Amino acid sequence: MLTVIGRRSLWAIPVLFVIQTSVFLLLNALGDPAVAQLGPRASAAQLQNWRHQHGTDRPLGTRYLEYMGGLVHGDMGVSHQESRRSVTDVLETRLPRTALLGAMAIVIEVVLGLLLGVIAAVRRNTLVDTGVMGVAILGISAPTFVTGLLFLNILAFRFGWFPVGGYGVDAMDHLRHALLPAFTLAITGIATYARVMRAEMLETLRSDYIRTARAKGLSEFRTVVVHAVRNALLPVVTLVGLSLPIIVSGAIISEAIYAWPGLGRLAVESITSRDDPVVMGVVLLSSLGVVIGNLFADIGVAALDPRVRTDG
Amino acid sequence: MRSILRASALCWAVLLLGCKEPPRGPRYRGDGNAHARAGGTLVVHHEADVRGLDPATSYDEVSQIAIKLLFDGLLDYDYELNLIPRIASALPTISEDGKTFTFHLKRGVRFSNGRELVAEDVRWSMEHMLAPSTSSPGVGFFSLLVGLSEFAEGHSPHVSGIRVLDRYTIEFELTAADQTFLNAMAMPFTYPVPRENYAAHPTDVARNPVGAGAYTLEEWEPGVRLIFKRNPRYFEASTPRADRVLYEVNLQRESAFLRFRNGDLDHAHRFTPADRLFLRRSTQWAPYRVEGSGGDIWGLAMNCEMAPFNNVHVRRAVAFAMDRERWSRARNYALRPIGQALPPEIPGYSTTLSSVQSFNRARAREELALAGYPNGIEAPVTMWISEGATGTLYAELAQADLRAIGIKLEIKQVSFSIYLQQTARAHTAQMSLAGWNQDFPSAATFLDILFHSRNARPADAENRAFYRNASVDALLDRARTERDSVLRRNLYEQANEIVTRDAPWAFLFTSIRIEAYQPYVRNYRIHGLWSEFYRDVWLDLPRQRVAMRAAQNPWRNLAALMPFGGL
Numbered sequence: 079m080l081t082v083i084g085r086r087s088l089w090a091i092p093v094l095f096v097i098q099t100s101v102f103l104l105l106n107a108l109g110d111p112a113v114a115q116l117g118p119r120a121s122a123a124q125l126q127n128w129r130h131q132h133g134t135d136r137p138l139g140t141r142y143l144e145y146m147g148g149l150v151h152g153d154m155g156v157s158h159q160e161s162r163r164s165v166t167d168v169l170e171t172r173l174p175r176t177a178l179l180g181a182m183a184i185v186i187e188v189v190l191g192l193l194l195g196v197i198a199a200v201r202r203n204t205l206v207d208t209g210v211m212g213v214a215i216l217g218i219s220a221p222t223f224v225t226g227l228l229f230l231n232i233l234a235f236r237f238g239w240f241p242v243g244g245y246g247v248d249a250m251d252h253l254r255h256a257l258l259p260a261f262t263l264a265i266t267g268i269a270t271y272a273r274v275m276r277a278e279m280l281e282t283l284r285s286d287y288i289r290t291a292r293a294k295g296l297s298e299f300r301t302v303v304v305h306a307v308r309n310a311l312l313p314v315v316t317l318v319g320l321s322l323p324i325i326v327s328g329a330i331i332s333e334a335i336y337a338w339p340g341l342g343r344l345a346v347e348s349i350t351s352r353d354d355p356v357v358m359g360v361v362l363l364s365s366l367g368v369v370i371g372n373l374f375a376d377i378g379v380a381a382l383d384p385r386v387r388t389d390g
Numbered sequence: 391m392r393s394i395l396r397a398s399a400l401c402w403a404v405l406l407l408g409c410k411e412p413p414r415g416p417r418y419r420g421d422g423n424a425h426a427r428a429g430g431t432l433v434v435h436h437e438a439d440v441r442g443l444d445p446a447t448s449y450d451e452v453s454q455i456a457i458k459l460l461f462d463g464l465l466d467y468d469y470e471l472n473l474i475p476r477i478a479s480a481l482p483t484i485s486e487d488g489k490t491f492t493f494h495l496k497r498g499v500r501f502s503n504g505r506e507l508v509a510e511d512v513r514w515s516m517e518h519m520l521a522p523s524t525s526s527p528g529v530g531f532f533s534l535l536v537g538l539s540e541f542a543e544g545h546s547p548h549v550s551g552i553r554v555l556d557r558y559t560i561e562f563e564l565t566a567a568d569q570t571f572l573n574a575m576a577m578p579f580t581y582p583v584p585r586e587n588y589a590a591h592p593t594d595v596a597r598n599p600v601g602a603g604a605y606t607l608e609e610w611e612p613g614v615r616l617i618f619k620r621n622p623r624y625f626e627a628s629t630p631r632a633d634r635v636l637y638e639v640n641l642q643r644e645s646a647f648l649r650f651r652n653g654d655l656d657h658a659h660r661f662t663p664a665d666r667l668f669l670r671r672s673t674q675w676a677p678y679r680v681e682g683s684g685g686d687i688w689g690l691a692m693n694c695e696m697a698p699f700n701n702v703h704v705r706r707a708v709a710f711a712m713d714r715e716r717w718s719r720a721r722n723y724a725l726r727p728i729g730q731a732l733p734p735e736i737p738g739y740s741t742t743l744s745s746v747q748s749f750n751r752a753r754a755r756e757e758l759a760l761a762g763y764p765n766g767i768e769a770p771v772t773m774w775i776s777e778g779a780t781g782t783l784y785a786e787l788a789q790a791d792l793r794a795i796g797i798k799l800e801i802k803q804v805s806f807s808i809y810l811q812q813t814a815r816a817h818t819a820q821m822s823l824a825g826w827n828q829d830f831p832s833a834a835t836f837l838d839i840l841f842h843s844r845n846a847r848p849a850d851a852e853n854r855a856f857y858r859n860a861s862v863d864a865l866l867d868r869a870r871t872e873r874d875s876v877l878r879r880n881l882y883e884q885a886n887e888i889v890t891r892d893a894p895w896a897f898l899f900t901s902i903r904i905e906a907y908q909p910y911v912r913n914y915r916i917h918g919l920w921s922e923f924y925r926d927v928w929l930d931l932p933r934q935r936v937a938m939r940a941a942q943n944p945w946r947n948l949a950a951l952m953p954f955g956g957l
Binding site for chain 2: 108109110111112113114116117118119120121122123124125127128131159162163168171172227230231234235238241242243244245334335336337339343344347350351352
């Protein structure tokens with residue numbers, strides 16, 4: 079097991095290296111950040127001064143090596159904005175907010191998804207099953223920017239159940255403001271889990287040991303919850319790791335719609351303002367999230383399936 | 391499967407069609423106080439972020455909205471765009487030769503840190519802004535100051551043209567008469583700042599502002615919000631205004647407008663086309679909707695040094711080919727068509743120029759024939775645009791208009807910085823989609839910068855059409871020194887007319903600002919120069935705004951759902 083984890087973790091290093099190198103080169107291909115920052119009124123002297131202050135007047139290779147060298151030591155550079163905050167500082171402020179949103183989204187999608195899947199399986203071919211699967215198709219097919227705006231308009235603005243976007247002022251307020259964006263993020267997950275769980279449950283409910291459990295006289299509730307759900311749950315658990323990349327990418331849209339000041343919104347802000355060091359930092363964190371998600375999925379599979387453990 | 395799809399469709403239908411009707415008008419009303427009163431928190435927003443709060447360097451629109459709350463200057467503009475004294479006790483006296491400007495300061499004006507603002511502070515602030523190490527984008531506006539180059543090159547510790555005469559009097563001397571110096575002195579670059587604050591915050595003064603404005607910075611959460619608190623030491627402290635201004639940044643347009651309609655935001659601006667249409671048609675919001683000019687011009691810049699635009703008839707053909715009304719419709723009437731180089735509120739705008747650049751396809755074809763292209767132009771023309779959906783829309787409109795007269799337009803869409811660099815380089819971009827905002831309400835800020843030959847440099851050109859006309863140069867140079875405002879206006883009008891006829895740009899439109907505010911927001915008007923100017927706003931409803939929080943109880947509409955009751 080440790081070998082699997084070690085091997086997968088080592089793979090993460092070249093993956094992150096390639097991503098960072100590609101983004102670094104792409105950003106440089108977008109033109110001079112000094113021009114983007116200072117605008118059309120800047121004189122040649124001002125542009126030169128800005129480039130010198132931000133170190134963008136040095137050769138590309140030198141800057142690349144410096145950046146990668148800094149990265150090894152945990153230094154992600156300094157923001158191009160006038161405030162000149164360190165990128166680490168900027169990310170430290172934003173990361174916990176996205177983490178909160180992501181954690182809430184995962185909890186919501188796991189709880190609701192599994193619950194709906196079980197209900198649909200137990201009540202298969204009834205109106206309940208049809209209804210749940212209908213909602214699941216809706217959840218999978220609707221993109222975040224549609225569901226986000228729809229929920230904001232209907233659940234927040236029209237019904238007033240949730241705040242109409244924003245971040246709130248204290249801890250409880252943050253949680254209240256996070257509910258709807260987290261739910262929006264979780265929609266695809268809920269639908270996916272519900273469908274997978276339903277399929278697994280239907281398979282499990284047909285197995286011999288369930289028939290035996292019923293024959294022993296166990297109540298239907300106990301048969302389903304203790305025996306069927308427990309076994310049907312195993313393959314679903316691995317999906318949690320895989321949902322992390324979806325959460326990370328969905329956060330960009332969801333945070334923008336709900337004005338949630340996390341990493342997703344920071345990504346949009348830094349790209350539009352050509353704050354290249356921050357863009358690099360956000361990409362690094364996002365790709366790290368994806369790599370860790372995949373790692374968890376691999377570990378999950380390895381833990382549950384002995385063949386993977388032994389074959390590597 | 392069919393039943394599942396049916397259920398899915400039903401869910402969509404319930405969500406989309408079954409909802410209860412949202413409020414069409416304002417949720418909260420004013421208390422009906424006739425007289426201004428202090429108190430309350432004004433909650434406003436912007437879709438972008440504040441980049442910095444140092445008036446010497448932060449020249450973007452969003453930062454300036456905040457800077458106008460924190461700082462005040464010697465001069466400013468009233469809502470009719472007349473220059474008025476602020477920290478100066480009166481408009482400056484100007485010497486006979488028009489080169490020397492003497493300002494007298496009001497006594498007793500204090501920075502928010504409590505120290506009195508004196509003439510020495512004005513000099514220090516100006517020199518700080520002009521110092522090369524500051525990299526202020528404002529330096530170019532003060533290039534005529536005597537002794538500026540010696541100061542910039544480090545040969546002199548001071549700008550000799552800035553002289554403190556006594557504690558409350560300061561004098562500026564120019565190398566040549568320039569009436570736009572008064573406009574420059576009303577720009578935020580000149581706002582006095584206390585030098586001790588720069589000593590205390592050598593690297594992050596842009597995050598720790600101290601000024602002599604109506605508000606002080608209480609809190610700044612980068613990328614999220616800024617909170618401004620009323621400055622009790624402000625020289626107009628007795629004027630009633632909101633106690634606090636909460637400035638939320640980075641709000642997406644769609645959600646910002648929903649929050650405004652929900653009563654969470656007090657002022658709304660910059661809408662999606664759909665929201666703009668809603669606001670224009672809404673009778674309930676009509677009393678709280680204001681419109682104003684964007685103070686900008688937009689058009690197609692044609693490179694006069696490159697074929698086929700080195701032929702004036704081709705340029706005129708393009709100008710005639712543009713169906714400006716259709717452009718306006720395509721943007722839900724967010725644009726006001728113009729066919730000249732100046733927006734209507736700028737002195738020098740001509741009311742007699744309407745037919746020179748107007749939509750006339752027959753005239754466009756005639757001009758093409760005069761240029762030697764009776765059947766249109768065979769070789770495609772390339773137009774450079776920057777990123778963004780609006781630019782793409784404009785490019786497509788231009789493509790259709792030019793196709794109708796036989797010109798094939800190819801679009802080259804690049805990043806903003808590449809666009810700026812390449813269109814400012816000679817013999818590079820045949821045509822570009824161009825826009826320009828006023829720096830101050832003077833024709834100089836458009837005509838001088840965009841069409842004077844001195845700005846048609848081989849690289850970093852501001853005159854991106856590379857247009858050269860000695861008569862225009864002469865008129866603009868004379869206008870800059872002319873002290874009589876009527877004569878000055880005439881000179882700019884003449885220059886405007888020549889430029890419009892020579893058509894280095896196909897002048898298309900100026901933007902229309904539409905904004906809305908809550909009924910309890912009082913004394914808000916669109917300022918012709920400053921975006922979202924909140925300094926003088928007072929709130930008629932501080933008590934009910936507190937009550938609004940309770941009204942936002944998340945469960946207040948539970949009944950609306952039972953059973954689909956509110957749907």
